[in-house]
Amino acid sequence: MPVERAMQLLRDGIAAARAGDIGSARNALTQAVSIDRTLEKGWLWLAGVTSDPAQAIAHLEQVLKLNPGNATAKSLIEHLQSRLPVDRFFCPLCLARAAERFTTCANCRAVLDLARPDLALAANPPDLDKVREGAARLATIVREQPDYFAHYYLGMAHLNLGRLPEAVAQFRAAHRLRPNDATFAAQLAGLEDALADAAPPTQRIDLHSQVPKPAIKPHDPRPSIIVVDDSPTVRRLVALTMQKKGYRVIEAADGDEALEQIHADGPPDLVLLDAFALGPNGPTLCERFRCNPSTARVSIILMSGRDGQFDRTRGKTAGPNRYLPKPFAPAALVNMVRECCPAGVK
Amino acid sequence: MGKPVPVLSRPERRPPPAPVAVDDPVLEVNDYEDALIGLLFRVEHLRDGIFANLTNGRPAGAVALSGELLDHVARFADEHCELATEAEMAEPAARAGAFREFIAPLRTNPQPTLQQVCVCLTALHEAVFAAFVAFTNRFPTSRSGWGWVEVAAIFTVEFKRSIDEALEMRDS
Numbered sequence: 001m002p003v004e005r006a007m008q009l010l011r012d013g014i015a016a017a018r019a020g021d022i023g024s025a026r027n028a029l030t031q032a033v034s035i036d037r038t039l040e041k042g043w044l045w046l047a048g049v050t051s052d053p054a055q056a057i058a059h060l061e062q063v064l065k066l067n068p069g070n071a072t073a074k075s076l077i078e079h080l081q082s083r084l085p086v087d088r089f090f091c092p093l094c095l096a097r098a099a100e101r102f103t104t105c106a107n108c109r110a111v112l113d114l115a116r117p118d119l120a121l122a123a124n125p126p127d128l129d130k131v132r133e134g135a136a137r138l139a140t141i142v143r144e145q146p147d148y149f150a151h152y153y154l155g156m157a158h159l160n161l162g163r164l165p166e167a168v169a170q171f172r173a174a175h176r177l178r179p180n181d182a183t184f185a186a187q188l189a190g191l192e193d194a195l196a197d198a199a200p201p202t203q204r205i206d207l208h209s210q211v212p213k214p215a216i217k218p219h220d221p222r223p224s225i226i227v228v229d230d231s232p233t234v235r236r237l238v239a240l241t242m243q244k245k246g247y248r249v250i251e252a253a254d255g256d257e258a259l260e261q262i263h264a265d266g267p268p269d270l271v272l273l274d275a276f277a278l279g280p281n282g283p284t285l286c287e288r289f290r291c292n293p294s295t296a297r298v299s300i301i302l303m304s305g306r307d308g309q310f311d312r313t314r315g316k317t318a319g320p321n322r323y324l325p326k327p328f329a330p331a332a333l334v335n336m337v338r339e340c341c342p343a344g345v346k
Numbered sequence: 347m348g349k350p351v352p353v354l355s356r357p358e359r360r361p362p363p364a365p366v367a368v369d370d371p372v373l374e375v376n377d378y379e380d381a382l383i384g385l386l387f388r389v390e391h392l393r394d395g396i397f398a399n400l401t402n403g404r405p406a407g408a409v410a411l412s413g414e415l416l417d418h419v420a421r422f423a424d425e426h427c428e429l430a431t432e433a434e435m436a437e438p439a440a441r442a443g444a445f446r447e448f449i450a451p452l453r454t455n456p457q458p459t460l461q462q463v464c465v466c467l468t469a470l471h472e473a474v475f476a477a478f479v480a481f482t483n484r485f486p487t488s489r490s491g492w493g494w495v496e497v498a499a500i501f502t503v504e505f506k507r508s509i510d511e512a513l514e515m516r517d518s
Contacts, residue, residue, distance in 0.1 A: 125503040162496040194489045233390045233504055236497040237383055244376075327391035330383050 006036035013042070017049050025049045033062075040066045044073060053080040092153040093134030093160075094127075108134070110160040112153070114171070114187045126160045135161065142170075148177040162236070168195050222248040223341050224265075228258045228285070229274035229303070238272060241330045242337060255285040267295045270341040272324075275304040299340040303328075378426065382481060382494050385422045386501060389415050389474070393501070396467065397508045400515070405463045409452045412463075412470050416445060419477050427480065438480050441473035460512065467509050475502050 013028030029046040033039050040063055047059035057080050063073040090097045096107035103113040108130035135157035141150045155170030171188045178184065225247050227238040232253070239249035250268065252258035262268065273285060286302065289295040301322045322336055392415040399407035420442065427435065448466040452458045458466075478498045485491030 125499050125506070128503060162500060164492070164496070190489065194492045231390060231394065231504070233386065233393075233497060233501045236500050237387055237390070240493045240497055241383055327388045330380055330387065 002035050006032045006039060006042070009035070010039060010042050010045075013049075014045055017045060022049050037062075038066060040070070044070075047073075047076065056080055091134075092138065092149070093157055094130040095134075110134070110156065112156055114152075114156065114159075114184070114191075128161065131157055131160050142173075146173070148174050151177065164191065164195055168192055220248050222246055223269040224248045224250060225270045225272055225337065225341070226250045226252055226258050226261060226268045227272040228252045228255065229272075230254060231274075234274070234303075237330075238333065241333055245334055245338075247337070247341075255288075258285070259288075262295065267298050270299045270301065270337060271295075272301050272303060272337075275302045301336060301340060378484065379491075379494055381422070381426060383497075385418060386497060388418055390501060392418070393505055393508065397512060400460065400463065400512050405458045405460060406456055408463050409449060409458060409466065412467060413449055413453070416442060416470060416473060419474055423477060423480070427484065434480050434483060438473065438476040441469070441476040445469040445473045460515065464509055464513050467512070471502070471505050471509060474505070478502065 009028045009032035013025045013032060016022075016025035016028060026046070026049045029042055029049065033042040033046060036042070043059045043062040043066070047056040047063070050056040050059060057077055060073040060077050060080070063070050064077075067073075089101050091102075091105035091108060091110070091112065093110050093112070094105060094108035096105060098106070104111050107127075109126040110131050111126070135154060138150055138154040138157060142154055151170045151174035155167045155174060158164075158167035158170060168188070168191050171184075171191065175181070175185060175188050223246075225238075225242055227235050227249060229235050229238075230253055232251075235251040235253075239251060242249050250261050250265070252261055258271070271289065275286075286300055289298060289300060299321045301324050303324050303326055321340055324333065324336055392411050396408045396411045396415070399405070399411065423435070423438065445466070448469045452462060452466055455462075482491055482495060482498070485494070488495075
């Protein structure tokens, strides 16, 4: 009979536990409660021979389901809960939990402390996908229930993604919610100086402004360049080079993104287009620009890694103004851009 | 006397350079950053070429370009890190040495496997990253090097992602 079998296993399990044979006790008691789940004593003894506190609590909760008044089970649960490791800390970007406080997340590798913005390179580069997901979630929180921490950690997400202007905008919003935090104010001032150094003198950051300024003003007088390349490194290098020379640079990974930017902001003064990273779309995009009245007169520089005669010919027939084979020196890029679109002339 | 051996090429220990004193020539930040940008344009082009070769079934071509990539980084270190201490360059030199150990047998193999090439590229990634950290330390302040830090981080992440994608190519 199953019930008798369960009782025998219970007796064996208790005897083994008293004899110190924990393994045998666990086996026997596990079998006993699997045959008869109403064995209150079986669950209690099984909890006593289980090394994992969380598992033991689960067994004791079975006891309480059978007998809510079982004082032994209640006191044991309280005792075991105090032994459970508590992961009290979590990463606001990827939500990974940890028992100890941390400034760099072990899961997404994002730096979460504004005191060390240069840790982005000194430590491992962050997991950009996880950080982007965190930034999107925090952006929603900022829209719906903004508070200091939401702005602060959205700023840190932007910083880890290399988006300095967006980061500064969020930190300013956080600073307005905690104006008396002198340490944070000093850190923000350092970032604003870094941002100001990257901008021409007419675009210096107003530290006393109460309204966050967008990274790019709607009526920015600087001539604008759209750089279209599937390599984020090339886009950032072009931006870094040309921003220092007084240009506003907009980055786009492909033709569709470039056209979206143009529809949103109006035509740029110059397009830097990677001809073959887009497959056959490079020259086709060029042709689209030439056929569209709003972009027909935009200067186009076609960049390419293939320097054969055919590619030059093909590039030239698509309608670009100039052709710049990769790899190019920054000075060559600057000179060619200035020829097509001098700084100060929009 | 022959051509000086590049800093990262020498496996043996160099004699310690003169210590940097307060009256040493001031690092011209803009020129230095421009030189780093030029380096990164070139190594990004080579990175693109390495993985184009892998995608098109030319692992030997990828191996050749990876050696060329480290040569550019080593040349930059020779030109711009003369005053770096031995401690600063120890890690980049060690990583460069490890990469050269991986690449040496592949250079004579006309058909290296994708797995072998990816191991070699992982060593290259580590060597380049160590060199970039050393280059970053030459900036006088964190703020002055911010632009370089940002784009170098993007490059190292993209490099790592490309290696991971190449390994998935092997598994698929």
